[in-house]
Structure formats: structure tokens, C-alpha cells
Amino acid sequence: MKVLMFGWEFPPHISGGLGTACYGLVKGLVHHNQDIIFVVPKLWGDEEPLADFVNASGVTIDYKEKKFKQIWKNLTYLEVGSFLVPYLGPEEFKKYTDYALHDRVDVDESVFSNKFEFSGKYGKDLMKEVSRYALVAAQIAKSKDHDVIHAHDWLAYPAGIAAKHMSGKPLVAHIHATEFDRSGESVNKPVFDIEYAGLHAADHVVAVSHLTRNIVINKYGVHPDKVSVLHNAVLDASIIESKVKKKVPEKIVTFLGRITFQKGPEYFVEAAKKVIQRDPNVRFVMAGNGDLLNRMIDRVAELGMGTRFHFTGFLKGQDVDDMYAMSDVYVMPSVSEPFGIAPLEAVRHNTPVIISKQSGVAEVLQNAVKIDFWDVDAMADAIFALLHYPSISKMFKELGSEELKNLKWEHVAAKLVTVYDKITKE
């Protein structure tokens, strides 16, 4: 099968989990002898040569093709001054839009140039890039032979739709996160609209968890028969032995992730208070950055536990590994987590994990304590238990690493190939 795949990023140049997931999936598909044409807005040249990579920035658009006119017509709504930046909270969003409005240039100016230089980032011109990306996609769909089209998340949905319009091949819309996960009920309408259009234009939808599948069905009104679940997997299941020693005698309980609504940091803070009241020999760490950071700092001060609750700011690279390794418990209290790969990283460091039932990873990881994100009592109870009853951590170590070994991208890709087979036959 020849697959024309549209993503937004690819390792090593990634800023989120989307690129990693695309990488794993492509690797798995190659294992099953599928030919992949992988398109990204910007190619850096140091990607692993797993697929026929296409740099959207390098594609010349041939406007003589009649269908372009119609594709462009369908895309113009994206251009209506929406300087939207996903993966940012409302406060940062405001900062960006203020700046963008001030700095505004005429968005139409480059539409009919033959080439478009993409940044491939999640910047202020994101909507513009998304719509240009779709035009380029149509051009690629015209020139490159393929059997099926596969688009990852809303950024690539207009590209997927345009490609389908051009070649008439079936479209798979892969959903790694929905606007409801990112923003709760206060969704950004333009993003929702693109997601809606992509999910409905698709011949089949692939969701990263049952949780996400339910959102696709209930909030976007997609027919259940059209939506399959393909859980994410791990690229490397090996245990990471760390030489890092923690420098405090107390046990360490860690939150590591963006400090935003979606990740539920406030529940972690409240649970910390309950634990500290009963057990002074614990320290809590909140690692990461985000629009709720200041509110969390205020709340920790208000609860009078500043000497026991620490903020590290944004961590990357080795610091992330060290943080996992130093932790006695890792907590992911996400309010809505389509999948959530971080707990699996914690497992690789032999760190026991507590995860919210509102996460996709809870559907595949058995060796974890699972709680409702809002159930602060249960969260505190689980933290206490992991710190005081040693056999759970011992069991997690023994069984958790075994479990990881079964989460293979080859298995995921095998399921995906059956989806491809089904929709290309229809």
C-alpha cells in the first residue's frame, strides 16, 4: 500500500508528542512493508530515512490545475484574521494576539505565489500555514501516486481534505488530541470547525484511545462505525538505569508536564496538602511551565506548604530523565488526556505512577494506580500508599517493564493496515 501521510512535525525537530507518535507509526508501517510518503511543512534534512519525505516548503504549485480554485475557496475561511495558537492557554494566547494584531500584515499577499516557506512551528501565522499547507497537499496528491491518505490532527486535516479532493483516494483522519482536551468546554471555534470538517470528510477516523473515540462520537457527531481505536505505543521499552541520587532525605512526589487546565495541576496541589498534613517526610515537585503556573504558586503559598512544594520551571533533556529517576511517585492528574505518554516514561525509570482515569494511557497500562482527576482524596490516598506500602512499587517494577514490552508500534501499524485495506476496498 502506498500511503500519503500529512503530519506537522517529525523527529528530531519536534515540540510535542505528535511528532514522536508519527515517527513510531511510520516505523511500524515500514515494518509491515508499507510505502510511506510523509509530508511535513518544513524538512530539516536530518530525519531518519524511513519514508519518502516531502518538504512542503519546497513544492511548487501549478495553478493551472482547475481544482485549485475550488480548494482555495474552501480554505479562505481560515484566513479571516484568526491568529490562533494552539497548545497555549488563554493568557498566553492573548499576549500573542495583541502582538499579532499590532504587527498585522496582509494575509493574502503570498497566496498566489508558487512557493510558500513554512516555519513548521506553532506560531502566530499558524492558520495561514495550515491553509497554505492544504494547497501544497493538493499539488503533492496530484503528482505523487498513492492509494490512501492519512492526516494527523487538525493542522493537517485541511491538507488531507484537499488531497482527497484532488486524487479521490480514501482519507484516514488520525486524532491525537481534540480541542476539548486542550481547552475544556471553552473551545476555539475555528479549530473545532477544522476538526469537524476533517473528521467528517474522512472515510475512517483513528483515535488514540477509547476516551478520544467517545469525544469524536459525542462531540463531533461522527458515526461510531467509522471510528477505530489505535493506542499509542513506545519506541523503546528498555529500563533506564540512572545514577542520579536525590539530595534530600524525604520522598519525592512529582508532577511533570505543562501547567495548564488540561493537565489538572490544581488537583495535585490539593492532594499534596492532604498528604503533607499526615506525613511531613514528603516533598512535592511541580515541573513544567504553563499559564496556570502563577496560580499554582499562589495556592501553594496560601496553603502554607512552600517549604515542601517546589517548582522547577520547564525541564528538558537530561533534566527530565533525572527528575523521573529521583521521584518516588509520579502523578499525572490530567483532566482530559487523549493518550499521555509521560507515565510510560516514568515506568521506564522504575518510578511508580498514579494516572487519572480520564487518560487514554489508563486503558493500556495495568500496573498503575488509577484515580479520577477530581478525586483529591483518592489521589492523596494513592500517594500515601505508594510511599508507605513498599510491595506496590515492587510489583510495578516487576510487571510494568514487562507491560511496556508489549506496547509495540508494529502491533499498532498492523491494526492500521487492516483499516487501510478495508477503506481502499470499499
Next chain:
Amino acid sequence: MRTICFYFQVHQPLRIKPYRFFDIGDDHYYWDDYSNKSIMRKVAQKCYLPMNALLLDLINHYNGAFKVSFSISGVCLDQFEAYAPDVLESFKKLVATGHVELLNETDGHSLSALKNKEEFVRLVKIHQEKIKKHFNGYEPKIFRNTELIYSDTIGATVAELGFEGILTEGAKHILGWKSPNYVYKNSINPELKVLLKNFQLSDDIAFRFSNKSWPDYPLTTDKFVKWINAIPKEEETLNLFMDYETFGEHQWADSGIFEFMRALPEAVFRGSDFGFSTTSEVVRNAKIVSPIHVPTPISWADEERDLTAWLGNDLQDEAFGKLYELADKVKGIDDEEIQRDWIYLQTSDHFYYMCTKFFSDGDIHAYFSPYDSPYDAFINYMNVLSDFILRVEKKIKESKPV
């Protein structure tokens, strides 16, 4: 005469309520009264009451030629008293017919036989007294250990207590080429007879009856009689051991399980040379073939028929170990509530909920567990046990002269 021996296990654990670590040292009541009561009432309506009525009918109808044996755990009898006196009454009626035998077990449905002989003997005696009290001075002659757990040494202890026989699983790895359809004896003390469950035919009723993907579905009495007629003539005892909740609870009424049982005696009398016996009748009447060697304990659970449903993973071992560390301390404490909780905390089900085997196979564990995961079960139990340990320590301090 060849004979069928029905033994039914009647048991409901006392389930623990959600108990947080902040409750430790503060809340000393552990039991989930609401769910214990509602489950007891549900099972009473679906199983105990209709099945007891059916058995009473059959016993009367066949004038005692049809008979059965029961073991009712102490923790279950206590819940009958509290939540289902109507069920207790119906059991009393059955026993009063003289054709229903009661077996002795440990009061708390505990695993103490594996850990603490003194505690085991104590719990057997408490259960004995409870049966005497409820059933008009009845004295059991036959013993069945929790989950049919048996080994040579457990058997020897039971023989010391004066029992004539004991029930256990006809586990393949113990029997080898031998048949479960004979009566064996304990390999240390030959006075104790050992009855082995025929798991094939027992599980045909208990597990497979309503399974539509089973090639022998639907199971009819004619089919069943054909199978028992296929047993070699010299094998005289067929032990059908199962949970009593099979009837109406594990196999729902609409599966036809009640009709099957109602029709079975007639079909057996008409179509075979089998009759029915209680466990003590089997022990007294059958010829004893040979000693059976069981050096390591067996049980009736799962494919392995070993102890791994209750013990063996780190969670179970920590909880079980911490619990029995208390045995000597609790012994000397004169406090009714501590003594009561001590027994209820020993119930095997608490450890069953902590089993992690079902990650790979038996979702049967998940079906019986009130918890989402074995880790939740462990955390809740350990919180309760932590509080219990504090109570025990406190009592001991108080009772020491200053």
C-alpha cells in the same frame, strides 16, 4: 451402591468500605454495610431462597433419597443473622429434614491453615460453636478448608481435631493417572478420609452450564446421566462440589439451571445405578483405596489449582505477612470488636482481590472483585490494617501495668 455427593459452598465475605489513609487512627469501623447488605439481599433473592425451597421440595419428594451437604462460612452466617434471617430459617428447615449435612470450616473463611496452626484450630472451634448455636446442637463430622485448600499436614491437623473426612480438589497434578471417583486417605493419618472433587463434571454445571460456545451446550439431565453412566463401574463415588451461588447467581435463572436441578434426581434414579449421599455417608460406606500424597497445598481455584489466587504476589504477601504478625498480640486482647475484626480481616477474599493474574487470563477474578484493580484492593486493605495495628498496639499498652 454408586453415589453422587453434592456439596455446596455458601459464603459471602464482609467487604471493606473505601477507607482512606486519613481515616487511619480515627475511624475504626471498616465494613461496607451498605454493599454487604445489598449483595446479601440480592443473592438471597436470586439464589439462597429459591434454591433452598427447591432442595426442600426434592428432599421431601424423594423421601430423603435425594440429599446434599453444605458448608456455610461463619462470616456468611453472621450476615444471614444481620441481613437475611429468612435465609437462615430456610437453612434450618433443610437441616431439620435429617438429609442435609453441614460441614465444619474456619469461622472467618480464613487462610490460617497455611500460616498459623493455633489460630486455625481456634477458628475451626469458633465455627463449630456457631453451627451448634444456629442448628440445634448440630455437630459436623466432616471438614472442608477454605477454598478446598489441602495438604498432607493440613489433613493431619484436621484428623487430630477428630474429623472423619475432609474435602479437596481432584487436582490433576496430584492424581496423575488416578481417578477422583474413589475415597482416599490422608498420607500421615489414615484415619482421615479424603474426598476429591470431580472437577470435570462439577464445572460442567458450575461454570459451563450457560456457556453457549461450549460444544455440549445446552446441558440436559439426559446428557448428564449419559456422562455419569460412562464412568467405569468400579468407580463408585462422584463428588460434585461447587459454590452454592452457582444456582441463580453465577448461572442465572433464565439459563434453566433451576429446572436442571429439579429434574436431575429423577433422571439419575431412572437412568443410572447412582444414588445420592452426604459426605459423611460416603466416608463411612465407600471402600478406601489408598493414601493420597499432597506435599504442597492445593486448592480449587483457577487452572493451576494452587494458592496463587490468594498468595504469592508481593501485594498479597505483604498484606498476609503483616496480618499474621499480629496473631500472638491479638490473642491476649479482651475486646469484642478487635476480636471480631481480626477474624473478618482474615477472610480469603481480601487477598483474592489483590491477585494480579487476571491481567493475563481469568477475568473471573475481576467479576468477583468490588475493586477496579488489585492495587486499589491492596491500598484499601493496608489502610484498614494500619489502623487495626494501631488499635492492637494501643490495647496492649493499656493492659500493661504501669
